[in-house]
Amino acid sequence: MKLKDKVAIVTGASSGIGEAVARRLASEGARVALLARRADRLLNIAKELESEHGRECLVAVSDVSDAHSVKKAIELVIEKFGRLDILVNNAGVMFLGSVADAKIDDWRKMIDINVLGLMYATHFALPHLKKEGGDIVNISSVSGRVVSARSAAYSATKFAVNGFSEGLRQEAYKDKVRVTIIEPGAVETELTDHIPDASVKDAVKSWVSSMTALQSNDIAEAVLYAVSQPWHVSVNEIMVRPTEQSF
Numbered sequence: 001m002k003l004k005d006k007v008a009i010v011t012g013a014s015s016g017i018g019e020a021v022a023r024r025l026a027s028e029g030a031r032v033a034l035l036a037r038r039a040d041r042l043l044n045i046a047k048e049l050e051s052e053h054g055r056e057c058l059v060a061v062s063d064v065s066d067a068h069s070v071k072k073a074i075e076l077v078i079e080k081f082g083r084l085d086i087l088v089n090n091a092g093v094m095f096l097g098s099v100a101d102a103k104i105d106d107w108r109k110m111i112d113i114n115v116l117g118l119m120y121a122t123h124f125a126l127p128h129l130k131k132e133g134g135d136i137v138n139i140s141s142v143s144g145r146v147v148s149a150r151s152a153a154y155s156a157t158k159f160a161v162n163g164f165s166e167g168l169r170q171e172a173y174k175d176k177v178r179v180t181i182i183e184p185g186a187v188e189t190e191l192t193d194h195i196p197d198a199s200v201k202d203a204v205k206s207w208v209s210s211m212t213a214l215q216s217n218d219i220a221e222a223v224l225y226a227v228s229q230p231w232h233v234s235v236n237e238i239m240v241r242p243t244e245q246s247f
């Protein structure tokens with residue numbers, strides 16, 4: 001029980017990496033607030049966690065691209081649990097495609113969710129995390145360090161996450177808040193289902209299935225590793241690739 005008495009918020013907890021992180025943190029004793037848009041999924045996960053671990057959960061239906069909605073969700077968590085120790089900023093989309101063929105609205109949506117959503121949640125969570133010290137874990141990507149064709153816009157969002165995280169780290173340690181970036185390579189999740197261009201989607205799906213991809217649990221372990229270190233150890237960056245991923 002590495003996280004007994006801790007309270008965590010996980011954004012994008014309705015599927016994939018976020019769901020796995022929520023489950024892993026709850027299994028170590030944390031009370032978890034599950035944040036995403038799909039209420040039905042969150043309610044099912046919360047029910048399972050409560051019956052598996054006897055752990056209280058909170059479903060916070062929220063759209064991270066709406067600052068007001070994020071603020072409300074964080075207020076709800078404080079109202080219910082009275083404290084906040086861990087924020088995992090995981091909600092994200094990956095609209096891959098070439099710059100020339102892109103739909104500008106897709107860029108806007110991706111930046112709103114991947115960058116501004118993470119910044120809003122951080123901003124509204126910080127006053128509560130500061131109270132007793134805490135952790136912010138930002139789920140970036142290998143694409144936050146390595147760029148390839150058809151990922152210019154997605155990479156731009158993840159480079160932004162990394163830049164924001166480093167500036168935040170330099171400010172927040174003074175308030176006893178640690179900041180970690182996790183940079184996964186290919187993980188088998190629903191992320192690729194939402195790629196708007198069908199031919200890009202097929203190409204990415206076949207690339208992912210050409211290797212033994214990571215599972216969401218692999219990333220959940222990295223998150224747990226970071227947040228369960230002794231206080232003087234700040235794990236600032238973890239990149240996790242499938243062994244067979246070349247770039």
Ligand code: NDP
Binds near residue numbers: 018094
């Ligand atoms: P999923 O599509 O399975 O999960 C994405 C999550 O984000 C869902 O829970 C979704 O919930 C949530 N989400 C999307 N938009 C919003 C929004 N506007 N407001 C609130 N929640 C939202 O993909 P992954 O688990 O793979 O993705 C999680 C993170 O991991 C992302 O940031 C992604 O960039 C990153 N990542 C993933 C990799 C991979 O290979 N899978 C590799 C590197 C990084 P809902 O639709 O219910 O709102």
